[in-house]
Amino acid sequence: MNLHEYQAKELLKKYGVPVQEGIAVSTPHDAEEAYRQIKTQxxxxxxxxxxQIHAGGRGKGKVRETGINGVKVVKSVDEVCEVSQKILGGTLVTIQTGEAGKVVNKVLIAQDMYYDGPSERKEFYLSILLDRSKGENVIMYSTEGGMDIEEVAHKTPEKIFKEWVYPAGLLQGYQARKIAFNLGLKGDAFKNMVKFVTNLYKAYLGLDASMLEINPLFKASDDKIVAVDCKMNLDDNALMRHPDLAAMRDVAEEDPTEVEAGKHNLNFVKLDGNVGCMVNGAGLAMATMDMIKLSGGEPANFLDVGGTANAQTVEAGFRIIMKDPKVKAILINIFGGIVRCDRVAQGVIDAYKNMGNIEIPIIVRLQGTNAEEAKKLIDESGLKVQSAILLSEAAQLVNKAVAAA
Structure with missing residues (x-):
C-alpha cells in the first residue's frame, strides 16, 4: 500500500525522524491559511x-492543464493561492506516472528548508528495501541526492553505496556510523545522521514497510538532518497488524479495477495487453502470460483467483476483465488442485449469461479436479466458449483469436 508524502512524514515523526513540516490541504483557501501558519511558525x-500523488518525479513533472510543475516555491499569500489553483484538480504527468498522469486532490504546504546560503547545505539520497537476492534488508544511499538520482544510478553507479542488514536484527551502531562517514559528514552533522538513520530503520521495521525512500535527505548549514521528501510503501500482508495504517489507504490513487478485485479477494494487476487471463496460482499465471506472448498476444492483466474460488468469485473476475476495452480475447486456464474445475466452469457460464451478448472469444482450459464435469458444463451450455485440454491447444486458440481481432 502506497502512502502520500504527508502521511509518511507524520508516521516518521513518531519514530523521532526529523522531517520537513507541512500542512496538507485540498482547496486554495485552505492553502492560504496553511501558508500563514507556516509563515508564523x-x-x-x-x-x-x-x-500529493503516489508517484515520484513531481518536481520535474508538469500539470497537463496548466503547465505548472508539481513542486513550486512561493513567497506570498497571492502566490500560494495561484499555484494551488493551478495544481489542484489538474493531472500531474511525471516520469513515473506515464502519459496518463494522476489527478492531484491534495497539496502539501511545506516549510522552506533552504533558509540560508548554499555553502554548507547538502542533499543526499537514502532508501531502505528488501534485497530478495540476499534475503536481507538493504540501505541504499548516495551523496548525490535530489531530482537527478536516476541519472546518478545510471551514469555513475559507483556513487551509490549499499549497507545490508540482517532482517531479524536492528541496524548496528557501526553500520550507521559507516553510512554517515561515506556521506562525508563530521561533527554534529555526523552525529545527527547516525541518529537519523537508526531511527529511520526502526520506522521501516515498526511500520512493516516494504520500501522507504528519502530524497532529498537534507543537511542544513546548522548541521540538522531532515527528510525533505518521503516515499513509503507498506506491506499489504502486514496491514492486519496495523488497522490505523490500513485506514490511510487512498483508493482514489489506485486503479479502479484493482480496487474492485480486492473487494472479491482477487489478486489482480492491470497490464496494457489485449488478452485477458484468469488463472489459479501465481506460478501458473506467469506461465500463462508467457504462453500468451509466445502466441502473438500481450497479457492484459494478471488475475489469480486463488485456491478457494467459487462461481461468484470467477464471475467477479470475469466482469473485471471485460471492463478493459483493449481486451480482444480471454483465456481461462485453471488447474484444479484445491479449486474445483466445475465451480470455475459454472462461474464462467453464469457471468456469460448475466452479462448478455459477448462478442469477445473466450478460451477455457480446465484440468484437474472435476475437469470432465467442467468440460461437460461448458460444452452443453450452448455458449460461444471454446474448450481446450492441452496448453498447446489453448495457445493455438489464443493465436487465432488475436489474429482475427
Missing amino acids: YGSNFAVVKA
Whole structure:
C-alpha cells in the first residue's frame, strides 16, 4: 500500500525522524491559511507547494492543464493561492506516472528548508528495501541526492553505496556510523545522521514497510538532518497488524479495477495487453502470460483467483476483465488442485449469461479436479466458449483469436 508524502512524514515523526513540516490541504483557501501558519511558525515568507500523488518525479513533472510543475516555491499569500489553483484538480504527468498522469486532490504546504546560503547545505539520497537476492534488508544511499538520482544510478553507479542488514536484527551502531562517514559528514552533522538513520530503520521495521525512500535527505548549514521528501510503501500482508495504517489507504490513487478485485479477494494487476487471463496460482499465471506472448498476444492483466474460488468469485473476475476495452480475447486456464474445475466452469457460464451478448472469444482450459464435469458444463451450455485440454491447444486458440481481432 502506497502512502502520500504527508502521511509518511507524520508516521516518521513518531519514530523521532526529523522531517520537513507541512500542512496538507485540498482547496486554495485552505492553502492560504496553511501558508500563514507556516509563515508564523518558521518566520519565513518562503514556503513550498507540493502536489500529493503516489508517484515520484513531481518536481520535474508538469500539470497537463496548466503547465505548472508539481513542486513550486512561493513567497506570498497571492502566490500560494495561484499555484494551488493551478495544481489542484489538474493531472500531474511525471516520469513515473506515464502519459496518463494522476489527478492531484491534495497539496502539501511545506516549510522552506533552504533558509540560508548554499555553502554548507547538502542533499543526499537514502532508501531502505528488501534485497530478495540476499534475503536481507538493504540501505541504499548516495551523496548525490535530489531530482537527478536516476541519472546518478545510471551514469555513475559507483556513487551509490549499499549497507545490508540482517532482517531479524536492528541496524548496528557501526553500520550507521559507516553510512554517515561515506556521506562525508563530521561533527554534529555526523552525529545527527547516525541518529537519523537508526531511527529511520526502526520506522521501516515498526511500520512493516516494504520500501522507504528519502530524497532529498537534507543537511542544513546548522548541521540538522531532515527528510525533505518521503516515499513509503507498506506491506499489504502486514496491514492486519496495523488497522490505523490500513485506514490511510487512498483508493482514489489506485486503479479502479484493482480496487474492485480486492473487494472479491482477487489478486489482480492491470497490464496494457489485449488478452485477458484468469488463472489459479501465481506460478501458473506467469506461465500463462508467457504462453500468451509466445502466441502473438500481450497479457492484459494478471488475475489469480486463488485456491478457494467459487462461481461468484470467477464471475467477479470475469466482469473485471471485460471492463478493459483493449481486451480482444480471454483465456481461462485453471488447474484444479484445491479449486474445483466445475465451480470455475459454472462461474464462467453464469457471468456469460448475466452479462448478455459477448462478442469477445473466450478460451477455457480446465484440468484437474472435476475437469470432465467442467468440460461437460461448458460444452452443453450452448455458449460461444471454446474448450481446450492441452496448453498447446489453448495457445493455438489464443493465436487465432488475436489474429482475427
